[in-house]
Amino acid sequence: MIHVELQSVRKTFGSVVAVNGVNLSIEKGETLALLGPSGCGKTTTLNMIAGFLDLDDGNILINGKVINNVPPNKRNVGMVFQNYALFPHLRVYDNVGFGLQMRKVPKAEITEKVKRALDMVRLPGVEERYPKQLSGGQQQRVALARALVFNPDILLLDEPLSNLDAKLREEMRLELMDLRRRLGITSIFVTHDQEEALVLSDRVAVMNAGVIEQLAIPTEIYEKPKTGFVASFIGEFNKMAGEVAEIGSGGAVKVKIAEGVVIKSNQGYGGKVGDKVQVMIRPERMRLSLQATASDNSFPVKVEKIAYLGMVIRYYITIGGVRCVVFVANRGDRLNIATGADVHVEWDNEHSLIAGL
């Protein structure tokens, strides 16, 4: 059942087109991540769903009803703001209870519900404190409790974890996952952190310059990026420009990168021989080995630089004149490869993605 739907939604600020015809539909209970670079219109989209901004064009529907003209206080949508937007002059109790007070819930019930909400975000007993007396992570929890306490139909989160340090972010991410599973509430959250989007959502909408470039489940976004933008925004890619040399059957394609360097793929290509294309390979799908093996793609290379990151080791090499990077998981059996070593880089056909230029 479709819960929230955006139909050709458009919003401009003067000459700036913030959102340019966005179509989305979100299932009941689904979590959707809006992922994109700064300024691509994520917050604007969220603000329109919350009712803070009027649309220039298009419709927003909740449960099949157009809600374009419903004021924000009548939408029953919970929101966690990018900066939390806790009321600095009110105690945590009044902050969390605000939505209930507005709904004229009896006082005893408010006290009870506020307590339960704070327990839920694992922050019991802070009712009497002011937001300023809480740490960033605690404020984030209060903001979440405030958005959930009145049982909203939909939860909107605008970069809920962006103000936290790396360690806390990781922790809150796990908690959000857990909470989301328990509550099963339809939620849309904005982020420009790709990992967050992939981990926390059922589906990811990658936005760029006011439009959605791809809307798919996380694995598909990562494995099969539909546009060059999505490919470059999510994870890393080694990109090599070349010319289609041969198109065989069953999706087999050969692309010539340089003299003597031909990359094989089985991902298919809709164009014709001679087209200028880009071959994209994930760094973690490449392998390094001391001896050449019978792989689809295998090239002798020299290790130019090594970056030791702990969990992974990045090896920089050059294939056909193009600088590439290979990620190798640190399994403790550190490859006996030093800078300057002669090795072979190898990968399988299915990891060579081909995109038109």
Place this chain on the structure above:
Amino acid sequence: MPTRRRRLFLIPVFLVLPLLAIFLVFYLPPIAYTFIQSFYKFSPMKGIIKEWHLGNYGKFLTDSYYLGILWRTIWLSAVVALVCLVLGYPVAYYILHMAGRARGLLVLLILSPLLVTVVIRSLGWIILLAPTGPLNRAVMGLHITSKPLPILFQESGVIIGLAHIYFAFMVLSLISSLQRIDPSLPLAARNLGANTVQAFLRVTLPLSLPGVLAGSVLVFVLSVGSFVIPAMLGGGKVTVLTYLIYQQYIKFVNWPFGNAMAFILLVLASGIILLAGRWLERGKYSAVFQ
């Protein structure tokens, strides 16, 4: 490193030094002298006599005439502050939600009364409010009243004149306070179920209380200390404390008594400000002031 840090620590001290010097040289001695002199005796024949006594204060604080004028000065100033607040808040709120160019123009418009000297401005009000002036002719022409409105040379005239100039101070102080409110806060209130009025009353208004306090105190203090406007628009019939002080200095040359009155005014005004501040800071929204 320690010396470096100590030097950095001294920078603010150096920055306030000029102001401190001006204060110590030009401001403190006259005040101290005025304070000392307020305990001297005065005789119309011999002038100031350097003998200590509390008579100047006693005379003022026991005479109902003087106390009445003190009371009038205080409530008149309080009403001016209130009028500026009530009229100024919507203006400040509106200005803040305006686009850049229009906002600048409106701020200029609000500041414009300050560009005209106080005498000219008061004369303008006298002409406007006079029994045969445009206001009364309009009111009587429309048959709203049959007699001219009793505004000029009354307390209401003084209030209008004072509110006119000090309005700008109120609006500016409110704007600076409203500006500091995170714009997402009223939105958060709306999101949580508050209508526009509730969002304003529960969030925007409490958060602007520091500006309300600062503006009110400013207007109150300026009104208490104003002299020309009550003198001109009061037409000598609305006596305020500054006028009494002026009289003692210029007409009777009784400086000790004038000084005593000036000090009573100073202490009272500061006392009221402190109390008002305390009351707000202790209130429901005390967190706003921290």
